[in-house]
Amino acid sequence: MSTSELFTFRNRHFSLAVGITAAILIVTAIAGFLVLPFAQPWVQFANVWDAICSAAGVPQRAPKVTVPEQSTRLSEVVLTSSTLARPSQEGIGRGATLAQRCAICHGPTGVSRADSPNLAGQYAAVIYKQLLDFRSGARTNAVMSPFAVNLTDQEIADLSHYYAYLPRLPAYHPTPQLPKPSIVIYGAPMRGIAPCGSCHGSLDNKIGSPWLEGQSEAYMKAQLQAFASGERRNDISQQMRNIARAMTPQEIDQAASYYASQPPDVVKAVD
Amino acid sequence: MLVNRKLILAHFWLAFAVFGIALTLGAWQMFIRSPIGTWLSNPELYYRSLTAHGTVMGYVFPTLVAMGFGYAISEAALQQRLVGVRWAWAGFWLIVAGSVMAVIPIALGRASVLYTFYPPLIGNVFYYLGVVLVVVGSWIWVALMSVNLRVWRKAHPGAPVPLAMFANVAGSYLWAWTAVGAALELLLQIIPVAAGLKSTIDAGLARVLFSWTLHAIVYFWLMPTYIAYYTIVPRAIGGRVYSDSMARISFILFLVVAMPIGMHHTFADPQVGAGFKFIHSAFTALVALPTLLTVFTICASVEIAARLRGGRGLFGWIRALPWDNPMMLALAFSFVMLGFGGAGGLINMSYQLDASIHNTQWITGHFHLIFGGAIVIMYFAIAYDLWPHLTGRELIDLRLIRTQLWLWFVGMIVTTFPWHWVGILGMPRRMAYFDFGDPAIAPQALSVTFSAIGGFILLASGILFIVILARGMRAPRADAGPYQFALAVHQPTTVPVALNTHGLWVALMIALTLTNYGYPILTLALSEGTSVPAVYVGAQ
Numbered sequence: 001m002s003t004s005e006l007f008t009f010r011n012r013h014f015s016l017a018v019g020i021t022a023a024i025l026i027v028t029a030i031a032g033f034l035v036l037p038f039a040q041p042w043v044q045f046a047n048v049w050d051a052i053c054s055a056a057g058v059p060q061r062a063p064k065v066t067v068p069e070q071s072t073r074l075s076e077v078v079l080t081s082s083t084l085a086r087p088s089q090e091g092i093g094r095g096a097t098l099a100q101r102c103a104i105c106h107g108p109t110g111v112s113r114a115d116s117p118n119l120a121g122q123y124a125a126v127i128y129k130q131l132l133d134f135r136s137g138a139r140t141n142a143v144m145s146p147f148a149v150n151l152t153d154q155e156i157a158d159l160s161h162y163y164a165y166l167p168r169l170p171a172y173h174p175t176p177q178l179p180k181p182s183i184v185i186y187g188a189p190m191r192g193i194a195p196c197g198s199c200h201g202s203l204d205n206k207i208g209s210p211w212l213e214g215q216s217e218a219y220m221k222a223q224l225q226a227f228a229s230g231e232r233r234n235d236i237s238q239q240m241r242n243i244a245r246a247m248t249p250q251e252i253d254q255a256a257s258y259y260a261s262q263p264p265d266v267v268k269a270v271d
Numbered sequence: 272m273l274v275n276r277k278l279i280l281a282h283f284w285l286a287f288a289v290f291g292i293a294l295t296l297g298a299w300q301m302f303i304r305s306p307i308g309t310w311l312s313n314p315e316l317y318y319r320s321l322t323a324h325g326t327v328m329g330y331v332f333p334t335l336v337a338m339g340f341g342y343a344i345s346e347a348a349l350q351q352r353l354v355g356v357r358w359a360w361a362g363f364w365l366i367v368a369g370s371v372m373a374v375i376p377i378a379l380g381r382a383s384v385l386y387t388f389y390p391p392l393i394g395n396v397f398y399y400l401g402v403v404l405v406v407v408g409s410w411i412w413v414a415l416m417s418v419n420l421r422v423w424r425k426a427h428p429g430a431p432v433p434l435a436m437f438a439n440v441a442g443s444y445l446w447a448w449t450a451v452g453a454a455l456e457l458l459l460q461i462i463p464v465a466a467g468l469k470s471t472i473d474a475g476l477a478r479v480l481f482s483w484t485l486h487a488i489v490y491f492w493l494m495p496t497y498i499a500y501y502t503i504v505p506r507a508i509g510g511r512v513y514s515d516s517m518a519r520i521s522f523i524l525f526l527v528v529a530m531p532i533g534m535h536h537t538f539a540d541p542q543v544g545a546g547f548k549f550i551h552s553a554f555t556a557l558v559a560l561p562t563l564l565t566v567f568t569i570c571a572s573v574e575i576a577a578r579l580r581g582g583r584g585l586f587g588w589i590r591a592l593p594w595d596n597p598m599m600l601a602l603a604f605s606f607v608m609l610g611f612g613g614a615g616g617l618i619n620m621s622y623q624l625d626a627s628i629h630n631t632q633w634i635t636g637h638f639h640l641i642f643g644g645a646i647v648i649m650y651f652a653i654a655y656d657l658w659p660h661l662t663g664r665e666l667i668d669l670r671l672i673r674t675q676l677w678l679w680f681v682g683m684i685v686t687t688f689p690w691h692w693v694g695i696l697g698m699p700r701r702m703a704y705f706d707f708g709d710p711a712i713a714p715q716a717l718s719v720t721f722s723a724i725g726g727f728i729l730l731a732s733g734i735l736f737i738v739i740l741a742r743g744m745r746a747p748r749a750d751a752g753p754y755q756f757a758l759a760v761h762q763p764t765t766v767p768v769a770l771n772t773h774g775l776w777v778a779l780m781i782a783l784t785l786t787n788y789g790y791p792i793l794t795l796a797l798s799e800g801t802s803v804p805a806v807y808v809g810a811q
Contacts, residue, residue: 007774007775007778011768011769013767013770014775017779021527021782021783024554025786028553029546029550031553032546032549033546036545037545037546055549056546057542057546057547057791057794058544058794059794078804080470080805186310186706188706189709190711203312204315
């Protein structure tokens, strides 16, 4: 027998196979697209076609509603791993000139002794995001905001490249190194806290997260408290606010003093 | 008639060698995230290992077994030399090249994306290219199986295709079409992003395309096992296949209903409509049909063997079975694991029950029980059965073989039952670390510890398996005679064209794929604004 005899409804096997398959498909389609949508009393459909479209997953436009006015600005910075990729030498040079006005707080070599963040060797994406947020008002600080307000996009990119280009100098470490606290290494899974180290160094780094080793203890503690109280809110999707709110005061102390006591070359080794 | 023994042996040895490595990694993973291991402090190493384990166990190992077994079936069942031996070797070397290419980025920590890829996570491009090479190598096998059957048909016009070859070719067609989903995902979506040509990816569409492959691939893994049930076991225990037609119907049913069901993996995904999820759920229920047919037919075939050996009574015949025969033991273990795994599967495929176990350790337990248990134990059986014919030497130590099968069975139960249990308790899967010191999950520590011990039993069994095969290469020479497949009670003299060819069933398979996947894929592909930025592994 040749195949031509198979693909005809005169062949019993063909008609049975096609018939049963089609019947199952039709029955399940009726159940899935008509019966089940209407079996959900809590969902209202305008008509049968509306129900079918809903079951098929036709993309629907949300009804036009007026978005309530945001009382505070949120961060609008988009970061990808290609943001600020491949800095130019000229850009770094321009950044160095611009950075002179930052030196009073962040130190002439990007290493601060005034409880401001150390910027030397910080990831470019981090400085870029914070400057944009200061400029837009998503993050505010009495000292920082006036500096950022008048910066152009190019200047922000140049400053980011310049500080990322500087070597991570050993910071001022008043305390001896501490053992790794569990909040840094394990987080607290039952409270939804990821390990600090999975984004901020010691384990791994994620884009947009600053490396924290050698930063000022007072500064880190103040930021965690600001996140917890909602005073600082430029973290995307409340990532840091959710974490900081769930942290105990002891954990905040431990994390801040641990990172402050780490020399930055530990980060180099992990990278 | 096994002529190209070297080719078949090469496939089996490579399969079992990579299996051994991946099994060791698996046992280590069980240990390291259990309460008895000390946490590594680096989750990246865990995911690196998990990616290697999944990639080898999901793509390389079963594909090589299916290919090696397929070549053996083609020569032994059709009684003709393999046509296209050079192509077969080319396919083999493509798989070797692909595996090496994929493993290097994994080992360097550049592709810790797990074998299911999980876009928008993007790893090193060579990882994906390696997987593509493995699939291309296996497609050569698909083509060769088809060509060999065609050559045989020309020489034997109208004759019934031997059952083993009929099933083997059905399995190869299933794989060819199944792999298309992941191939589309890799070639159109992931590789352009991994190569840096694009920086965004439609993760929802990618998941739907992967579901096309992800469920039917299980039936591709299952095919050698089912072929062994029907065509090796009855012969090995001295019985006959109860019904040749029933066997053919089971295999063609797999071809038709294995494909359009994958969306039960996306029940929790918002981008797929509920109506399509329901249709996929209903078709998944239909897969029980060929399995129940098989369980019935094989139990009947085994009963024939028992009664031929003098078994009596309603159940008394069970005692008369040759329980010291490794093949009998493997079949029984495989059926028990298939029964439990299948029952668990009914929960996964139910649209609403799935919600309670979605993304928990239950799922990991389920697919290890079905694949690692019911399927892989028959891979062992296939190797034991073929080995004397491939090496020309006898496997003498049946006791060691029985021990190995027992260890695998016990190990798999000890591993997967607690796994299911903690899944019901809500333990998520794909986690590198659990703090069992926390009172909320401390009661699960015992179950997880048992599970890890099961992992070591499996490792012991795996090592034993490789030792047995290696010793089989150096045993005294013995002629095993021609390789035979089981005969049916009524050997078919004529078979209806529908059950002797695959055309109708392949057509139905493709048609159902179009009806069940066409609309969701098209809407997602044509919708604007559904892509998200890629997240590169290891990127700062």
